[in-house]
Amino acid sequence: MTAIIKKELRGYFNSWIGYVFLFIFVGLVGVFFSLINLQNQYPGFQDSMSNITIFYLVLIPVLTMRLFAEEARQKTDQLLFTSPVTVMSIVVGKFLSALCLSVIGMAITVLFPIIISRYGTLPYAQIITSYLGYILLTACFISVGMFISVLTDNQIIAAVVTFFTMILFLILDAIASALTSGPAATAMGSMVFLSVIIAMIAFFVYDSTKNYYVAGISALVLIGVATATYLIDATLYDGLIGKVIRWLSIMSRFTNFSSGIINVSDIVYYITFAIVFVYFTINVIEKRRWR
Amino acid sequence: MIEVKNLTKRYGQHFAVNDVSFTVSDGEILGFLGPNGAGKTTTMNIITGYIAATEGDVIINGADIQAEPEKAKANIGYLPDAPPVYGDMRVDEYLNFVADIKKVKSSERARMISDIKETVKISDISKRLIKHLSKGYRQRVGLAQAMMGYPEVIIMDEPTVGLDPKQIIEMRDVIKKLGKKHTVILSSHILPEVSVVCDRVMIISKGKIVASDTPERLSSNLTHGHKMSVRAKGDAGRIVSVAQDYPIIKSVKVDASREPGTVDLIMTGDEDVDIREAIFNCMAKNNIPILQMKSLDLTLEEIFLQITSSEGGGE
Structure with missing residues (x-):
């Protein structure tokens, strides 16, 4: 795995991508640092940082687009997947290398709060939790970007799809509030939504096990549970879509971190999210090879 | 292994x-x-x-x-x-x-x-x-x-x-x-x-x-020497008629004329019959100089055709 990490990090700096990423990331934090902290003589560095998330729209695709797409285009994936290393260590190595590059970027920005601390009182707790939140958030986005990169052999397509996926993540909160009222929020609407989700789960189970019975039985069990819940207390289903989407929203959890709150469920959520997409990536590769 | x-x-x-x-x-x-x-x-x-x-x-x-x-x-x-x-x-x-x-x-x-x-x-x-x-x-x-x-x-x-x-x-x-x-x-x-x-x-x-x-x-x-490409000096019509009259050579086709005064021919015999000597004897008897003679390399497609037809699809 270290071989992959080393190679990927070197790859970032052999091409322009690593430098561009660091330049833009540190530059943007610097801009907000001078606009918010220096201009207003305000020590809350976490507020400067939280302005960066919007730029992740561009930064994450830059970081993840080449991870697998470029290997497929250059056919170097034939080297990786015929070498005596596991697919998991390749995928995790690539994931960690992208995360590592963004952590390098964050490490450079630590200079800004250090500058503040020379002249004022830093809100240490908020800044530290902000950084923690940032690393977790970046890990989630990278795992998604990596997953998209494994689906294509074209970097540009990977970048564009990742870009729009990032937009989706950023507006998920707005979608959630729109769906907490109106017809989608009724119990019936929620039932439809649930059936779609159950169908997706059933498909996923079939896809991993290749067994119709297991998939069918798990779908039936889920439908049974859903119907039972509906019959017992239909009010539970009111506004379910909105609730679920809000629960899924990566961004809303991030605000906790920048206000200095460390919530175990948030950390678990982020880590699980990243693991799920790393797992999806491994699965896509394994399936391509074992079918 | x-x-x-x-x-x-x-x-x-x-x-x-x-x-x-x-x-x-x-x-x-x-x-x-x-x-x-x-x-x-x-x-x-x-x-x-x-x-x-x-x-x-x-x-x-x-x-x-x-x-x-x-x-x-x-x-x-x-x-x-x-x-x-x-x-x-x-x-x-x-x-x-x-x-x-x-x-x-x-x-x-x-x-x-x-x-x-x-x-x-x-x-x-x-x-x-x-x-x-x-x-x-x-x-x-x-x-x-x-x-x-x-x-x-x-x-x-x-x-x-x-x-x-x-x-x-x-x-x-x-x-x-x-x-x-x-x-x-x-x-x-x-x-x-x-x-x-x-x-x-x-x-x-x-x-x-x-x-x-x-x-x-x-x-x-696969190569039996039954199909040869021959470059001979002389008039195309005469060479063809002479070769066609010779018993072992079954067919003669004019391929092209790549060198002035010469003609390239493709001569074929029965399968499993080596016609190289026959060509030599025939041309020598009629005083036609052979400048070049080579066995036609079978193309891969021909090899396939041969193998698949003669061995009924192989193993």
Whole structure:
């Protein structure tokens, strides 16, 4: 795995991508640092940082687009997947290398709060939790970007799809509030939504096990549970879509971190999210090879 | 030692590889011969564990490629049809990375890399970026990659395609040298090429093995000297009429006139009949100088037609 990490990090700096990423990331934090902290003589560095998330729209695709797409285009994936290393260590190595590059970027920005601390009182707790939140958030986005990169052999397509996926993540909160009222929020609407989700789960189970019975039985069990819940207390289903989407929203959890709150469920959520997409990536590769 | 048992790869209704079985013993150089789309690359991709077979097993030195992929892959070096090199790495950087993922011990690494560079003659380009290398050098870097860790089996997919004649000869020498220490499988769609380097040739067509033999026996079975191209000096009409009257020569066709005052003809006899002497005698009797005479190399397609029709589809 270290071989992959080393190679990927070197790859970032052999091409322009690593430098561009660091330049833009540190530059943007610097801009907000001078606009918010220096201009207003305000020590809350976490507020400067939280302005960066919007730029992740561009930064994450830059970081993840080449991870697998470029290997497929250059056919170097034939080297990786015929070498005596596991697919998991390749995928995790690539994931960690992208995360590592963004952590390098964050490490450079630590200079800004250090500058503040020379002249004022830093809100240490908020800044530290902000950084923690940032690393977790970046890990989630990278795992998604990596997953998209494994689906294509074209970097540009990977970048564009990742870009729009990032937009989706950023507006998920707005979608959630729109769906907490109106017809989608009724119990019936929620039932439809649930059936779609159950169908997706059933498909996923079939896809991993290749067994119709297991998939069918798990779908039936889920439908049974859903119907039972509906019959017992239909009010539970009111506004379910909105609730679920809000629960899924990566961004809303991030605000906790920048206000200095460390919530175990948030950390678990982020880590699980990243693991799920790393797992999806491994699965896509394994399936391509074992079918 | 490679054992391939009942290998099948199906894409929907199409069989890319259809029930192929063979074994390759240690130190043997085996050539896959077949036209494009015959299933050579698919077979190699399956043996190296890049893609999975629909059915069948591949066992490399006792390790099943599906059940114990890491163990089996440790014994294989693979040079695919496009050398798997990173354009933005330098040659040394790349070889170090390959040594890393092939788990070469760090104590042996420096020597192994320099030995391999010596073998494939890339020592002088160690510091160059791979994207700036010519196709021939890239191919050699790819081969260096396949040799890294000195795996017992080296598999090469069309290793000489796109090289110039000098590079092709050098590449053949390297392959022959490899055959002394390693088991080698290579593929090609050019008959003379495999016959030069391989101990055994397997002809693959439409996903099936249609023939498997030493190159000498294959070609002696296939070229009977019954179809010759002859360049003779003189008037085309006279030569044709003379040749047609001669008993053993069954048909005469004027091919072209490539040299002034001469004519190129294609003469055919009955199958299994060597007509070379007949041509000589016939022309000598009529005082027609033969300037050139060569047996027409059978094209691969013709070989396929012959093998598939005479042996009823092979094994």
